[in-house]
Amino acid sequence: MAYNNDVFVAAGQPLIDAYKFGRLVVGGRAYERDVIITPSGVVPNWWRLEGHRLQLEDVKKYLGLDVDAVVVGTGYHGFMRVDSEVVESFRRMGREVYVLETGRAVEKYNELVARGRRVLAMLHLTC
Template sequence: MKIENYIWGALEVGGKIYTRDLKIFGGQIFSNWWRKEGHFLYREDIQDILVLKPDYLVIGSGFYGLMRIDPELEEYLQKNGINYFISDTSSAVNKYNELVQEGKKVAGCFHLTC
């Protein structure tokens, strides 16, 4: 499932515009994604995605890249052989689309503002 467009606060997927943070995996969109702390990402915030065993996890940390990642989450990803890419959401969208185009089993988690 390709992402068509991203601007601050809005992501377009499948012709629909989402204005709340979201996760994408296996052709499904999990919208209105809330985290334990707004600008910090913990493993439990994406546990529902991790149990599905993606080959690649793309994390969009916001327009300005302000969302931080818990070091324990990065350690978990490394230990479990899950490739990951963490960057501002614009770069993350580009990477996500690239991996989808390559046919990878990719999950995306996108913070749309900040």
């Protein structure tokens, strides 16, 4: 494991060990702010233009990432809104897209990774 420009890099795609309101454990490391997980590691302290809204501008740099699926965790209670443009943009790139409350998103992410899929996860940990 290594750290490179605030990105936690693990051997292979990391699994999520645990999630509860405001706390996520990935590969044994705890995070208490929103995160993005890519096939090469974790990008901590993820924030959006508007805290409880995911817009195309928030994800543009991830659109070209080589993944099979995108999992968006909308928060413990599902309060984060996801613009339809976000979902449509990833689908146009040939990606499966799952928008779920974060607890269910964690389960879906782990299921897909366990099946050998390359997954981009964007997880809001509170609300």
